Amino acid sequence: MYPLLSVLAGVLTATMVLVNGELARFLGAYGSSVVVHLTGLIGATFVLLVSPRGPSESKRVGPVALFGGAFGALTVVMASRGLVELGVPLTLALGLLGQTVASVVIDHYGILGAQVVRFSWGRVGAMALIVLGITAIAMA
């Protein structure tokens, strides 16, 4: 169930790249980011209105609530910057590399409450294979 949701998130990512890219052709990278987040805010409001409030939900939340949106906007801005200077395949490959390395660090230290999965040298071979696969896909 949960692995499937992650795969679905990936399917959504690929579709978003295509759809947001089309919008960026008309509005530019920054303008399209504004429209995407505005329509997203409307959608999220709708989701909040229709979803039942669970008993475990508290209203108290710290400054961490600001991180997700800020990093999200940074993603869009940085990706579009890379896209302009490097083109699609290299931007994609470097973005995936950054994501892979960042998630290993997030896991190892349990950053922002992530479950701790310690890095071990036994995983290096597997990671090399993954990087090789990403490179092949990016170059195709």
Next chain:
Amino acid sequence: MLLMGSAAALCAGVARAMARTANARVAADVGVARSTLYNFAVGLVCSVVAWLALSSAPAADMLATAAAPPWAYIGGALGVLFVVCSNLAAPRMSSFVMTLLILVGQIAAGLVLDGLLRGHVAPLQIVGCVLLFAGLAWDVAASRRTAGAGKGHDPRTARGGSDAGISGSKMWKQA
């Protein structure tokens, strides 16, 4: 300039992983729906600031809005679904495994979309997918061995360290 572009692209990847983790952390505190709302509210503010500060002609951008086809506007709705899916899944698995699973979906969908739009799929892409899936399976096996028998990727046993993480985990069990 090539260096700047490369740094930006790497930065985008790091920011993507951080955004996912931060959103999941907020979702554990206030629920998936509310954290999704926060994500887009803060994202909108940041986007508007970046747009005004960095876009060469912001007003001219918006005048072009009418010219875009209607389907170009569903990106925000897809983004909401993405954040909901990712917020539900993130507390249940490591960030690294999640990156790879998202990648699997992304590449599979990319191949299908490429096939539909261009009518062909590059052989090198298929080779890359096979390498990627092999690496994923290898890594999951390797990190399970490290975590110890029976522990695997269960957040309730693998999670440790910060109090915040543990309370987040408890809330997810109740939800």
